[in-house]
Amino acid sequence: MPLDWKSYQPGKFYDELISSPGYPRKVCRGLAAYLASLSDEELQQRQESVKHAIKTMGISFTVYSEAGNIDREWPFDIIPRIIPSKEWATTSKGLEQRLHALNCFIHDVYNEGKIFKDKVVPRELIDDSGNYRKQCEGMKPRHKVWAHICGTDLVRDDKGRFMVLEDNLRVPSGVSYMLENRTVTKRVFPEIFENSIIRPIGEYPDYLFDMLSSLSPAGRDKPEIALLTPGIFNSAYFEHSFLAQQMGVELVQGSDLIVEDDIVYMKTINGLARLDVIYRRIDDEFLDPRVFNPDSVLGVAGLMNAWLKGNVGLANAPGAGVADDKVIYTYVPQIIKYYLGEDAILPNVPSFLCVDKKQCQHVLENLDKLVVKPANESGGYGMLMGPKASKKEREEFAAKIRANPRNYMAQPLISLSTAPILNNGKVEPRHVDLRPFILQGKKTYVTPGGLTRVAMVKGSYIVNSSQGGGSKDTWILEEDN
Amino acid sequence: MLSSVAERVYWLGRYLERVENTARLMSVYSAMLFDLPSGTHIGWGILIDTTGCNEEYEKLHSTMDEKEVVKFLLSERKNTASIMSSVSMMRENARTTREVIPAEAWELINNLYHHLKDNVGRSTGRRARQQILEVVVGDCQRLTGMLASCMSHNTAYSFIEIGRKLERADMTSRMVDVGSITLLPDFSSESKQRLFLEPYENVVWMNVLRCLGGYQAYRQKIHNNVRAEDVVRFLLQDYEFPRAIGYCLCSLDTDLQTLPNHDDVLHAVSRVRKITNSVSVRNLLQRGLLDFIDELQISIADIHEELQHTWFRPV
Missing domain, CATH: 3.30.1490.270 (Dna Ligase; domain 1)
Structure with a gap:
């Protein structure tokens, strides 16, 4: 029996695909009709080929357990999640606004501290923050930007409004899965792409590369860029190698680097080669054993000094996590108002x-x-x-x-919105969130859509891949006129 | 190029070659045994000798029958030289160098790994085994073609090629060793077997050539029947046939010259060439190959040492 949207019952939750049982939202009608036109067998085939594609492409993530680390294939549901382009335009503006303000805040925190003097945010909160880095005081990174790559988690409430659940300003991950999800969908549903105008997302590596280039020390016009990974056993290693490959930059571990006279070098077969920008995917504490955790073998001795002297760009900047704190989060609307003189476009979840x-x-x-x-x-x-x-x-x-x-x-507890997943040939509602990625260097860029994470367990709100979450391709779709 | 990445793609090349050669060896060896009379004492154990993993084998098994030897070489994870282990190491090296190899190459390796993992348990029967070995050799060849035609012939490519030529030269030297089972010296206890095997000498050498895919190339070049002396000379010195040691060394020279600071490594290569070119094959066949093969393999291993010093882990 083909899919029956009448039997799909999300209950009291806001559903991404239908407005009431049997009635797909306007922008989703094409997809709903297409899926219903497929026979059980065809649907089954699609799901099988998704599994196969994910296995072949080696899209995996690592689960840490006592029995050792297991490389698991990425759990993916084939039904895309659709967001109308008009709604996205506002959301995207809100995300940009938020990151601009957060960067003003971080810069202020490590420099003049005006926001404390004006009593908008209490200074004690910063003093107690586990993510405040004293070593960064007085630092003025290029473009005054600290958080260059941000993954903001959005959820919808029961009315369907997007709200910000949290800002991830340290080393947010997931963007490679967003990109690979699209590649998989194209392999499996090439037909749909014929008749729909789906906003492409594949240019993310280009924007990331440009953003990183814009962090290069002055006078280094063809910068050497590298992605610093904790290594092959890290749960996000797949993403690290994927992004390095897509951008055509070196993928390095701490042991590949050395700092001499406050300049960072890579150990290459030609000897030492100067490095200008590092997209680091290791936490602050492990960056430099001379400054932070002395036992760290993941980082590079002397890296902090090289950065403080302006000889290397670091994304995200050390200390950026000070604004990625769930207590500071509650002040973000005031922070936006204070630095930009604007009201927050995207509301926080009440806290x-x-x-x-x-x-x-x-x-x-x-x-x-x-x-x-x-x-x-x-x-x-x-x-x-x-x-x-x-x-x-x-x-x-x-x-x-x-x-x-x-x-x-x-x-x-926010009643997260639901979206249909395919489970044993039937559509069933599952809760979803959305993680768009925002880049800020010289310019700003927001991914069209982002990574939709799905709580694959019925009724569950936990979408984290480390705890049994899955994902969906996310489409920003132009509405028909 | 990062030293650490250079080392990993070099090993990617070595494992690729090792996988293909081990698969070829197993498949040809099976075919050869069918040609020999059943009373021969040439058993499956020679495969273990050739791949140089006697110690590991003896830890796991006390006898050397077909089923055990095949499992050990094909699927045994505890044997680091088994096809399954080598493919898994090849995949690991590919996984950690995905930023420098073509995405299609990674997918092919990853698929081969999954295919083996899913099927290798069922393949002890001769037919199933033959099928799986064909897939392995075929995929290695596809990968070779894909790298040659889709990957920039840059530094990373040079390191893959260097790994392959070195591994191949090493394997060919082992194959020459296999052929020499028919040339056991006249120690009293074994002389009977030698007499017994003599009529089959050509069969063995013919299969050595087949194993290396060099039977046709040999016939075309030598214009003569298969004879031990010609085969050994062909495999050591020919500079046209890609699996002959002579060719591997020439090609290593070319690859190495694209890299910086190559002098020490080139010297190590020329030391191997001296050994293979200066030897009198006729004398060698009379006095036995054992010492010669040892010397050859040590000199090949020296090239690896020089690579380490020069590029992977300079001190």
């Missing part, structure tokens, strides 16, 4: 700060309704899903909050 006594009390009293997140973790680790947790788990978590309130913030 409660545990550092504030009153708000903390509210959080502790309503733990069963809230999602509590630690300020500095990423990847969905260390959080409490209040409504789904046991009483014992909630009590244990309450103790943690009381011990270190600065480290926690809480949000109501």
Whole structure:
């Protein structure tokens, strides 16, 4: 039996594809009709060929476990998620605005600190932040930009409004999966691309390359660029090698580099070769054993000094994570207003700060309704899903909050939107979010769409690939006139 | 080019060659055994000798029957020289150099790996085994073609080629060793076997040539029947047939000259050439090949040492 959109029931949630059972949204009608025109067998074939394509292309990610690291094939659902181009135009502006303001903020934090003097953000929050790097004080990176590559997580609420869930300003990953998802969809559904105007995303590596080039030290007009990876056992290694390949830049590990007289060199078969820009995919703490974690073998001794002297560009800049803190996050609307004089285009998810006594009390009293997140973790680790947790788990978590309130913030459980996935030949709703990628160097660029992550488990809100999430190709589609 | 990347693509080349040669060796060796009378003491053990992994084998098995030897060479993960292990190492080197090799090449290697992983357990029967070996050799050839025609012939390509020629020269020297089983010296205990094998000497050498894909090339060049002396000379010194050591050395020279600071490595190559060119093959066949092959293989390994010093890990 072909797909039946009438039997697809997302319930009370906002659905990306239909407005009510049997009625696809205007921009999705072409896709819905096409999918319904395929027989069970044809659908089955498509799904098989997706599996095969992903295996062949070697699209994988690493799962860490006690039994060792396992390279898993990327979980992918074949039904694309569609966003109308008009809606995207506003969203994209909002993302640009947000990153501009955050970069002004980071630059201010490490330089004059005007925003503290004007009492918009309390300085204590920075002093307590695990991501503040004292070594960066007074630094003026090129274009005054610190966070060059940002992955912002967006969710829709039950009304379908996009809201910002978090900003990832340290080493956000996932963009290679966004690109590969499109390649896979083209292999499997070449027919759809004939009749739809889908915004292409393949030029991301070009923009990334241009952005990195714009960070090169003055006077180095044909910059040598490299991507610094923690190595082949890192969960995002696939992405590192993919991006290096796409941009045609060197993929290096710390052991390939050496710093002499505050200049960074690569060890090549011709001897040492100067390096101008590093797209680093290792965390601040591991960048330079002389300055941060002395035991790190992933980084390069002397790298920080080379950067502080302006002899090498680093993306993202060390210390950029100070704005990627779930407590600072709650101030972003004020930060936008303060630096740009504009209202935030994209709203935050309403949040409660545990550092504030009153708000903390509210959080502790309503733990069963809230999602509590630690300020500095990423990847969905260390959080409490209040409504789904046991009483014992909630009590244990309450103790943690009381011990270190600065480290926690809480949000109501947002009813994430749903999108259909194909499960054993039937369409079923699953919750999704969206991670667009924003680049800022000399110029700014926002990916059309982004990486749609799917909680593959029925009813689940957890979309992280490290915890069983999958993904979908995401289309920004021009509406017919 | 980064030293670390140079080293990895070099090993990619070596494993590619090792996989293809091991597959060829197994497939031709099977064919040869069918030609020999069943009383021959030439057993499957020679395959283990040729690939130089006796120690590992003895750790796992006490006898050398067809099934065990084939499994050991084809699918045994504990044998680092098995086809499965080599393909998996080739894939690992490709995976970590994806930024310098063509995407199609990576996909081909990755597919071969998955194909083997899924099928290798079922392939102890002679027919299934033959099929899988054909896939392996075919994919290696496709990869060779793909690299030759889709990859820039740049530094990375030179390092792949260097890895391949070195591995191949090494393998050909082992194949010459295999042929010499018919030339066992007259130690009393083995002389009987030698007499017994003599009528089959040509069969063995013919199969050595087949294994290297060089039977036709040999006939065209030598204009004579298959004779030990001619075959050994052909495999050591010919500079036209791609699997002859002479050719590999010439080609290494050319590849090396595209790279900076190549003097020490070129010297190491010319030391091997001296060994292969100055030897009197006739004398060699009379006195036995054992010492000669040892010397040859050590000098080939020296080239690898020089590569390390010069480019991969300079001190």
